[in-house]
Amino acid sequence: MGTSTRTCLKSVPKDLRVLSRSFTSIMLFSSGAFGAISLFGLMSVVSVIGSSCPTANAENAPAFSSLRPLLSSEAALVLKGDVKFDNLTSRWREWHSPSIAAVVQVATKKDVQETVRFAKHFNVSFVARAGGHGATEALANAKNAIQVDFRKLNQVTLNANGETATIGGGATVKQIIDGLAAVGKRAVTGICECVGITAPIMGGGHGWLQGQYGLAADQVVSARLVLTNGDVVTVSNESNKDLFWAIRGAGHNFGLVTEWEYRVHNTKENQWSYEIFIYTQDKLEALYELANSMIKDQPAEAIHWGYIVKVDEIDADHPILWFGIIYDGPTETAREYAKPFHDLEPVMVQAGEGTLHDLAVLTFQDLNGAGCAYGLTSLRYPIGLKSFNVAAMRKVYDHIDETFRKTPEVAGSFFLLEGYSTQAVKAVDAGSTAYPHRNDNLLVTSYVQYQPNSTIDPIAEEYGQTLRNILLQASDDPAHLHAYVNYANGDEPLEAIYGWEKWRLEKLRQLKKQWDPKNKMKYYVPFV
Ligand SMILES: Cc1cc2nc3c(=O)[nH]c(=O)nc-3n(C[C@H](O)[C@H](O)[C@H](O)COP(=O)(O)OP(=O)(O)OC[C@H]3O[C@@H](n4cnc5c(N)ncnc54)[C@H](O)[C@@H]3O)c2cc1C
Numbered sequence: 032m033g034t035s036t037r038t039c040l041k042s043v044p045k046d047l048r049v050l051s052r053s054f055t056s057i058m059l060f061s062s063g064a065f066g067a068i069s070l071f072g073l074m075s076v077v078s079v080i081g082s083s084c085p086t087a088n089a090e091n092a093p094a095f096s097s098l099r100p101l102l103s104s105e106a107a108l109v110l111k112g113d114v115k116f117d118n119l120t121s122r123w124r125e126w127h128s129p130s131i132a133a134v135v136q137v138a139t140k141k142d143v144q145e146t147v148r149f150a151k152h153f154n155v156s157f158v159a160r161a162g163g164h165g166a167t168e169a170l171a172n173a174k175n176a177i178q179v180d181f182r183k184l185n186q187v188t189l190n191a192n193g194e195t196a197t198i199g200g201g202a203t204v205k206q207i208i209d210g211l212a213a214v215g216k217r218a219v220t221g222i223c224e225c226v227g228i229t230a231p232i233m234g235g236g237h238g239w240l241q242g243q244y245g246l247a248a249d250q251v252v253s254a255r256l257v258l259t260n261g262d263v264v265t266v267s268n269e270s271n272k273d274l275f276w277a278i279r280g281a282g283h284n285f286g287l288v289t290e291w292e293y294r295v296h297n298t299k300e301n302q303w304s305y306e307i308f309i310y311t312q313d314k315l316e317a318l319y320e321l322a323n324s325m326i327k328d329q330p331a332e333a334i335h336w337g338y339i340v341k342v343d344e345i346d347a348d349h350p351i352l353w354f355g356i357i358y359d360g361p362t363e364t365a366r367e368y369a370k371p372f373h374d375l376e377p378v379m380v381q382a383g384e385g386t387l388h389d390l391a392v393l394t395f396q397d398l399n400g401a402g403c404a405y406g407l408t409s410l411r412y413p414i415g416l417k418s419f420n421v422a423a424m425r426k427v428y429d430h431i432d433e434t435f436r437k438t439p440e441v442a443g444s445f446f447l448l449e450g451y452s453t454q455a456v457k458a459v460d461a462g463s464t465a466y467p468h469r470n471d472n473l474l475v476t477s478y479v480q481y482q483p484n485s486t487i488d489p490i491a492e493e494y495g496q497t498l499r500n501i502l503l504q505a506s507d508d509p510a511h512l513h514a515y516v517n518y519a520n521g522d523e524p525l526e527a528i529y530g531w532e533k534w535r536l537e538k539l540r541q542l543k544k545q546w547d548p549k550n551k552m553k554y555y556v557p558f559v
């Protein structure tokens with residue numbers, strides 16, 4: 032029932048292949064300064080929310096309305112059939128998404144407690160929602176669930192000590208960046224402006240600043256959680272230490288976070304510097320060999336960020352290699368660092384300086400960019416690596432190239448190669464949090480994206496799995512996949528996600544018995 036209503040009302044972005052046509056003109060004619068346009072930036076989301084769709088009839092609507100008087104005046108209860116419902120439940124990936132019967136827009140901690148208690152009483156499932164970018168298989172197991180919508184709990188307040196901020200469980204990357212910048216601060220966040228902060232923290236959390244300050248999870252001083260029985264607990268180094276350990280790597284499975292006490296840092300004088308290099312495929316070996324050699328002493332301020340993507344205007348026949356050097360330092364330092372990439376003779380270079388927002392635009396992760404568009408089917412198959420196996424990268428490339436020809440529906444997909452610096456990540460004791468992949472240097476994944484089409488689904492799945500498997504087989508440890516939980520497709524071995532050391536899953540399962548004995552939180556890579 033939910034599915035048909037959803038399909039009818041969701042937003043439909045245009046085909047990415049059409050959008051990429053704008054890419055060359057932007058690259059060629061951009062003045063070098065940051066424009067508001069990016070590769071997929073011209074994507075317009077065509078809203079087809081209309082009146083012709085049937086109004087759903089939530090069979091348990093009367094029970095839901097009994098929750099209303101228990102909520103604060105700022106909260107809202109939105110049932111299926113309400114004009115706002117489809118907007119509130121629409122997701123980055125609609126495919127295999129939870130089926131939602133009611134949305135509770137919580138505004139206070141007590142709202143969360145009441146909602147969880149209500150769910151318990153009526154034996155209804157619930158899923159938390161912040162940025163709506165969660166896309167992992169288990170989400171689809173939530174049926175007729177309550178969406179505990181945290182988007183109103185989005186405060187970003189600098190604390191008196193100037194060293195931490197209190198951040199609401201529903202805040203997005205953009206809200207944090209903007210809120211902190213206004214008081215001269217910055218913090219570790221993900222790249223994409225519309226993604227929530229809570230899920231990344233709970234799974235580790237990668238971003239531009241991790242080499243200098245650590246993962247997002249490493250920034251947490253304490254957190255407030257509403258447990259699945261409705262109780263509230265504070266977790267920190269002093270209080271409920273084991274749960275504090277668990278929510279930094281496997282947090283989606285334990286409780287609902289209403290707020291974080293989160294480390295912040297002073298902003299720097301300089302802007303970020305960047306150079307984006309575009310290569311044709313004949314440079315593939317030279318490019319990833321160079322990247323390998325540079326990983327060895329990659330400064331904490333430098334990020335290597337890459338895509339393999341089809342841009343017809345640059346190469347009508349083959350995908351191109353997009354490789355960015357993003358640098359938190361003076362332009363001269365950044366240029367000096369990136370010099371060797373010029374020697375490989377890119378077909379294009381785009382260089383400039385900018386803010387964190389500008390970096391989001393540059394990497395297509397701003398509010399108007401591809402990363403924030405809703406409604407495509409998107410599959411990810413992540414793998415953490417120590418370095419590039421260049422021969423395997425060639426195989427990956429060739430398979431991408433071949434698949435784009437054979438199945439043009441997926442030719443708007445991209446392959447993402449994130450090479451963040453890792454100094455501060457590795458400086459944290461690997462056993463001190465549930466995040467298991469501190470030794471990886473590269474985070475690689477397909478984003479197999481296409482207009483929803485069930486004929487394509489099996490092809491897309493096989494494609495994504497094949498690409499990952501090529502890299503796994505060529506890695507230093509083919510028997511032990513590393514898959515970042517926040518990118519996980521959800522069918523990986525649990526050890527690949529939560530760690531191969533036996534004690535990790537044992538400890539998580541033990542803690543699960545203690546903190547969520549009825550396993551109410553099981554819709555995001557569950558391990559029970
Ligand atoms: C385009 C794109 C860019 C991304 N960029 C990055 C990045 O730079 N760095 C990175 O680390 N990851 C990144 N990710 C992955 C991201 O961490 C996950 O997709 C994450 O699940 C998204 O969180 P959300 O709040 O947007 O999604 P939602 O679907 O709202 O939430 C995802 C899950 O998090 C849990 N959750 C959310 N809020 C709460 C809460 N308050 N309390 C308890 N549980 C909660 C729930 O289990 C929920 O199902 C990116 C993903 C996409 C699609």
Ligand SMILES: *[C@@H]1O[C@H](CO)[C@@H](O)[C@H](O)[C@H]1NC(C)=O
Pocket residue numbers: 042078118119121405
């Ligand atoms: C939902 O509504 C808000 C506010 O009008 C809008 O900004 C947003 O784009 C809408 N989301 C979708 C998916 O249509």
Ligand SMILES: *[C@@H]1O[C@H](CO)[C@@H](O)[C@H](O)[C@H]1NC(C)=O
Pocket residue numbers: 154
């Ligand atoms: C609660 O709901 C689940 C899933 O619908 C069902 O399997 C279970 O039996 C229910 N429990 C009770 C106590 O009704």
Ligand SMILES: *[C@@H]1O[C@H](CO)[C@@H](O)[C@H](O)[C@H]1NC(C)=O
Pocket residue numbers: 249251252268
């Ligand atoms: C917790 O305490 C340990 C030991 O005192 C310390 O090394 C660590 O940095 C603390 N972690 C956090 C997140 O505060």
Ligand SMILES: *[C@@H]1O[C@H](CO)[C@@H](O)[C@H](O)[C@H]1NC(C)=O
Pocket residue numbers: 440482484485486487
């Ligand atoms: C889905 O993909 C198949 C295979 O390419 C194609 O024939 C069909 O037209 C597509 N369906 C839709 C609705 O786009």
